[in-house]
Amino acid sequence: MKTIDNLNSVLGDDLKSEIRPGSKVRMAASVFSIYAFEALREELESLGELEFIFTDPAFSSASVQGSTRREHRTYFIPPLAGEAGLTGTEFEVRLRNRLTQRAIARECAQWIRDKVKFRSNVSGLGMQPMVAVDDVAYFPVSGFTTSALGYEESDQLSNVLAKFEGPGEAGHLLSVFDQVWNDPGKLEDVTQTVLSHIEQVYAENSPERVYYLILNSIFSEFLADLSEDVLPDDRTGYRETAVWNALYNFQRDAAESIINKLETYNGCILADSVGLGKTFTALAVIKYYEKRNKSVLVLCPKKLAENWTTYNKNYVTNPFVADRFNYDVLAHTDLSRTRGESLGIRLDHVNWGNYDLVVIDESHNFRNADYSEDRDTRYQRLMQKVIREGVQTKVLMLSATPVNNRFTDLKNQLQLAYEGDEKNLSQHLSLSTSIDGVFRAAQAVFNEWSRLPAEERTSERILAMLDLDFFQLLDAVTIARSRKHVQKYYDTSAVGAFPHRLPPESIQEPLTDDTTVPPYNEIFEQLQALHLAVYTPLKYVFDSRLYKYETGTGDQNT
Template identity: 50%
Template sequence: MQIIDNINTLLGDDLKTVIARGSKLKIAASCFSIYAFEALKEQLESVESLEFIFTSPTFVPDEVTDRIRKERREFHIPKAERERSFYGSEFEIQLKNKLTQRAIAKECADWMRRKAVFRSNRGKAPMQQFACVQDGEPKAAYMPLHGFTAVDLGYQQGNAVSNFVNKLETFNGCILADSVGLGKTFTALAVIKYYELRNRSVLVLCPKKLADNWLNYNRNLKTNIFVKDRFNYDVLCHTDLQRTSGESYGIPLNRINWGNYDLVVIDESHNFRNNDVYKDRETRYQKLLNSVIREGVKTKVLMLSATPVNNRFNDLRNQLALAYEGDAGNLNSRLRTNKGIDEIFRRAQAAFNAWSTLPAEERTATAILNALNFDFFELLDSVTIARSRKHIETFYDTADIGDFPERRKPLSFHCQLTHRSDVIGFNEIFAQLSILKLAVYAPVSYILPSRLPKYEEIYDTEVSGGKGKLRQVDRERSLQALMTINLLKRLENSVEAFRLTLTKLKSNHLNTLAAITAFKETGTDAGFTDVASAFQYTDPDDDDLPDIDSAMIGGKIKIRLSDMDLPSWEYDLEQDLEVIDSLLTEMQKITPADDTKLQHLKTQIESKLASPINPGNKKVLIFTAFADTANYLYTHIADSFLAQRKLHTAKVTGSDTPKSTLKKTYDFQSLLTLFSPRSKEKAAILPDEPAEIDLLIGTDCISEGQNLQDCDYLINYDIHWNPVRIIQRFGRIDRIGSQNKSIQLVNYWPDITLDEYINLKERVENRMVIADVTATADDNILSPQSQDVSYRKEQLRRLQDEVIEMEDLKTGVNITDLGLNDFRMDLLNYVKQNGDLASVPNGMHAVVPSVVKNSFEVFFVDENALIACFDKDISEKLVKELAKAQPMRVVFRDSGFASDDLKINVEQVFRQMSPGTEVRAL
């Protein structure tokens, strides 16, 4: 045995003596270098053959799971380095600097074609590295051998996992903000499975209306298309965070170990965009932060939201704060930014505030992008992933899964309440609603001035660390406006929804007046419950408001009737009751046969069935904001279409039991499967049910997280005040891979002009603006809802004529505008077409050829994409000649100009001759 230490004895020299003509050479090593071939070229030319095995996967495709490239961790020589070493390892820099790669590579390639065979170990099992020279029988063997490079011979000394998991492991959190219809739920399920396979505990927090979507995939159900994956995550609702008793989906809330979850997935995470502090209670946000994330095991946070930025960048900061546990230092140390996260957001918010003051026509996405510092983009690129429909169409090959369907121009209809001439119209009803005081929701406003201080002391709360105060009277004003908005929404929605709401409102007023009468007659003061606090976290865009009767039971805000100005309150209650009775009388006149919009809906469905837009497709999806309207439509549509057309109808609302005209009773998910059998895989889930559902009536409980792309016709029975909701609804059928060539959107609008509609909404919402408190430089801490409705006006106007994307809402800010995804996809597509850049050798291949112009050396990169000249004494003549080429960018040396005048005027020359050129001096 001989010891070869590459100091006293060189492996290369020993091989030169051992290798003879006709020898067979066998090598197993981590890498191979063309410089090793050069060193032994004479001997290798004489061998009969070389068999080389890369001991770790090299020049072979990576394992692919869910089409996401993944590379396992390697603790010796990474795969990219092994492949790059073929052109010379990092220790062969002196050899590479000779720029002889091209000649050596050609000789080596010719020799390899004739005599060499290369293979790679594709598995994860370790292999012994060695070299063996044979002449009939083994002549010499060398082990261990680290590699076959010039260094190893002694002549020269010297996607981890998916993007989401990378971000979760690196930054402890990530926001998935893909646009509607791109499958955020399935992406999240893939991440969940990754952690479950590692024995991690997972919690999904979602709005109550979306709970059924998640529960379908972690239960042993026929409708679970992932039943073989055996998901085992827990599902709870956002509202469960503040509950201390009872059960939620089988989990006892008084015994749940909140701090034991390794991963929390928050669906609709924008519901946690506010982090206000109240002295009398722990908010939902604080409960999540303190009890779930900070306590117990280290918790990673995956947030899902198509709209994580509402109208301020602090929305985004508050969500990200969940990932770094409210301590910015946890994230700052991992970011590649010059500033910390707090400073980045402070500057971004300042830029946003300035942008918000611009005229509507100037308040574009481009304007805000130009105003933001690059650190902000770097931050978002680190902790968010946001892809739009256009992004998918531009950067992904959709050949395997299909394209998006063609969108037809939306059909817009403005229907009267009724054709009857003895019933007042929208404008008259709106006028009466605007005079309602809704005094029943504002008892604090009627407390006697002398008695008010004691209630202020008890119920007024400080916010944001004592920088402001939220008064109970302010909550009441907000509730009054919220209830007025709710009445308007229900009127726009349907006669039935409006009628039922008026009935409940009348009942509340009668009960309150009865309590006042009883107090005056008997003197018994049972007190009155102010329900405003139950509504203080309610978003005006929400349709499902807390129930008034439930809020009054056990309510904390108790007001003694003896402390109130009862005559004034009683008078206002009676005035409101008079208006309510008047409106109810009008609504009682409208029967289903007199309901213009209901009858028009039937006609529109008949028209679609008579002339399908895709051959044989009879499916129609009808969305409405309220369960009352869904029940109303089902009652008056289902039986008639079953009798006349033999078509089955189903209704799902999320608040009551699903119904259908089928003989069997089916649950929520089963009905959706029967409505969209192809996308929901009915053949595997419900093979014994021959019938299908063609008409589906649903609330917004199915506006997110559902793939219903078998349907090609969607009807909005109401236009939601937030246009994003309309886009979300349409995303149920506007999905990639649809079997339909085209799809149709139908919208029903109130029978008034858009300007009248917007103005009325604006007047009502402006009543929600409560006392201005200057707490921070960010925004009004008491009213985070935007007061500027002009951008929604433009969105709604566009919705009448086209189907718009959320990223196309030019007057707003969308997170898809703020990342670096497009740039990254450009790079990935380049790699796909030209090979992995990590494997491209350094050296002569990175040299740009130069051209001599006017005796100056000029470099042209990618035709005219970049022109550079680093010579001295550059003349004005050369500058003008380069400007004529109109490059995208031009670079000079700062000290390279012939005169200071030319140095000062060079940008002016390009501005005149090539205004699109970016000029830089180094």
């Protein structure tokens, strides 16, 4: 028996010396790399045949079905050739960077057609890896890769394996391999599957397929998280409602995305620009949840109540009367009241904790998470009585201006979605810090950006300065489109052109046509000359006594 450590002796070189024209090679490993083929190409092309067993169920029918389960998707992208290290492992990046992958894959595919059979271990039992050339066996091997052959670095400081020579020493390993190889109950032939995966590497793909592959690469993580649980349920019939059919394409996209976010994170902020129909979009979301027998509350400023009560009443002015909306409408100020009636609802009878969905119009009115010990503020009552108590409540917030002058405004609104406990949201995200930390860092970046010279204070600059965590958080729970975005990414032929905003005009009209009246500048100068002493009584106090009035230490006789 001889030992090989890939330091003083290299497995790849030893295999080259053993493989002869017509040799039979047997191999059991979890990984097969086309770059390992390239390293031994001259010798491998001369052998008689190679039998390869994947020790794990790679490329088997069970593995493929599990990894390519079709879900609620329009396009289906089959798995690429990266399974089982086929197109290179993490330690073969240098080889992949040479951009010779297509040529190597083409040669490897032809070699496989001529001389190789692949079978995959589907027994569910473990199998020891090995390599054998005729009556010489190597045990154990970490895989058929350039790093395992000793030609590239690996994650092992040492990799000692034994070389057994002759039918006596290697015979038992060879007989075990042959016994497993000939057991159809434990192995599945995957030669054609492996070959088709390699063929993908050098195939001439159509532009359409390249486009879909790019989309799959960009959105693969998002698609992996999709499930029927968070997608709108078509069986509710929400697509047949009057409000849904009244929506434009960009509003329908927003409505379905909102439902996905509500089901995943329990909250969403719709921050589309003014005029893009946030109310109609929200109505479509409300109708979806009403179709699922959910109870819905709309909270809005008192002056906007009619915008919402129009659609849940049996009025001739209701364009969606056929949908029979049944949501409740209350004003923001009603959160501070415990008695009386508002918009036809008795406030002392409202079961605040029984709403499955709360839609907050003009949600920026709740940007201040003010708390008081002697009384419940509106924010406290909304958080405690509506969101935390009773049933699990989802929160949809509508605001064209969710941020006033600090990112805390946005954080306070988001807290309503995750009930003030950020673990309810962060468990769905891979943030490097807490949600509070994300907003503190974003505010610090904004403060730094705002101090830059005007020519450097650009949107591109602040986007480059903000951390990736901030964008991940916003992508998860917000939807914000401008008119320019809609015009760029949607077919707006049904919408028509948005109104063109004219530049402001500076009109300077005289105060009056009477020439005896002084002009604005003269009036301003005269006002500036006035001391207005009657409004500044402290000017009449002696300087020596002034401190008594400023500190409040003087008595009435002073």
